[in-house]
Amino acid sequence: xxxxxxxxxxxxxxxxxxxxxxxxxxxxxxxxxxxxxxxxxxxxxxxxxxxxxxxxxxxxxxxxxxxxxxxxxxxxxxxxxxxxxxxxxxxxxxxxxxxxxxxxxxxxxxxxxxxxxxxxxxxxxxxxxxxxxxxxxxxxxxxxxxxxxxxxxxxxxxxxxxxxxxxxxxxxxxxxxxxxxxxxxxxxxxxxxxxxxxxxxxxxxxxxxxxxxxxxxxxxxxxxxxxxxxxxxxxxxxxxxxxxxxxxxxxxxxxxxxxxxxxxxxxxxxxxxxxxxxxxxxxxxxxxxxxxxxxxxxxxxxxxxxxxxxxxxxxxxxxxxxxxxxxxxxxxxxxxxxxxxxxxxxxxxxxxxxxxxxxxxxxxxxxxxxxxxxxxxxxxxxxxxxxxxxxxxxxxxxxxxxx
Ligand SMILES: [Zn+2]
Numbered sequence: 001x002x003x004x005x006x007x008x009x010x011x012x013x014x015x016x017x018x019x020x021x022x023x024x025x026x027x028x029x030x031x032x033x034x035x036x037x038x039x040x041x042x043x044x045x046x047x048x049x050x051x052x053x054x055x056x057x058x059x060x061x062x063x064x065x066x067x068x069x070x071x072x073x074x075x076x077x078x079x080x081x082x083x084x085x086x087x088x089x090x091x092x093x094x095x096x097x098x099x100x101x102x103x104x105x106x107x108x109x110x111x112x113x114x115x116x117x118x119x120x121x122x123x124x125x126x127x128x129x130x131x132x133x134x135x136x137x138x139x140x141x142x143x144x145x146x147x148x149x150x151x152x153x154x155x156x157x158x159x160x161x162x163x164x165x166x167x168x169x170x171x172x173x174x175x176x177x178x179x180x181x182x183x184x185x186x187x188x189x190x191x192x193x194x195x196x197x198x199x200x201x202x203x204x205x206x207x208x209x210x211x212x213x214x215x216x217x218x219x220x221x222x223x224x225x226x227x228x229x230x231x232x233x234x235x236x237x238x239x240x241x242x243x244x245x246x247x248x249x250x251x252x253x254x255x256x257x258x259x260x261x262x263x264x265x266x267x268x269x270x271x272x273x274x275x276x277x278x279x280x281x282x283x284x285x286x287x288x289x290x291x292x293x294x295x296x297x298x299x300x301x302x303x304x305x306x307x308x309x310x311x312x313x314x315x316x317x318x319x320x321x322x323x324x325x326x327x328x329x330x331x332x333x334x335x336x337x338x339x340x341x342x343x344x345x346x347x348x349x350x351x352x353x354x355x356x357x358x359x360x361x362x363x364x365x366x367x368x369x370x371x372x373x374x375x376x377x378x379x380x381x382x383x384x385x386x387x388x389x390x391x392x393x394x395x396x397x398x399x400x401x402x403x
Contacts, residue, residue, distance in 0.1 A: 047197035052187035060152025078204040080162035088234035091154040100138040119332025121354025128360025139368040161220040173216035173257035179225030186370035195265035214399030232335035264336035268383035285378035294331035299340035319392035
């Protein structure tokens, strides 16, 4: 080796060494990076798998109530404080059993043709009908079919939340949420075990005894999303009037801190691209997979929600490991809709709800195949990256630090 090469290698080694050193320094001095580092793929997967033991967790059934009890026990084990429940009555009869929909071929939207989807979206390219399965017998696994056999009964419903209380601003909070109920006789692994597990993971990290936040964070696992957002609406109706009231006066305790913003997580795993003309979809996560952060442009707080969405995108660029995030303005059909005229509200998803999920991009959506075993580590990693994104954004917004 000649002298000039030895010299160059020494310079490279010095640069690499310097980078590694400053990264280590960064990790120590940046509490957000430390907190993001406490998330991991195996724990996230294990929480999703834990939720799937309750089948599709359909609202109004014993399996749904058992799932809520299990979630509560997990939150307690993380040390998340002030675990409480919202109670409300849902008295609509269940949707009738219907034969499973026939699999369809793709429909090609003509060049220039404008077909609208939900939330103000516009559909593009090849689309499939996204029809839920209402047929219990479409589940081919007899054990899972038996677990999902009970139909909902009208009556009292409950949903669980816990709270990280802010050290200096306990009267202000962010609501971080997902829906724990599912449907369609599978395991509701993606919809919305993936979002529920993400929120539980954030509750675990923020509840660690060495974490302090200036503002409060509430972790909420809504019920009755699949019937039409009845659980999140019950929370918003019952608790909006209680915001910011100190109870008892002078105690420094705020049962319902003032809401600053609401962040929903719903379907976090699957981004395999557009269906093909024959109606099939790629079995692999596409390399360009991204997290879709959406706000609703017609919401009362659209402008602030848009800024919040880009703050999440920035958090993704700084802290998420693998997958990027993009921002859209057609948020729809999830629990953040119950909040969008009360407070800035956004949702995080695997795909845009209107243009992509609504055009049949996820073949497991509301199907008996929405099972833990239907997803690969590349899929679970998209959910983990969404968790890194939300954790990093909320940590900055709530003013997180380490003791
Ligand atoms: Zn959902």
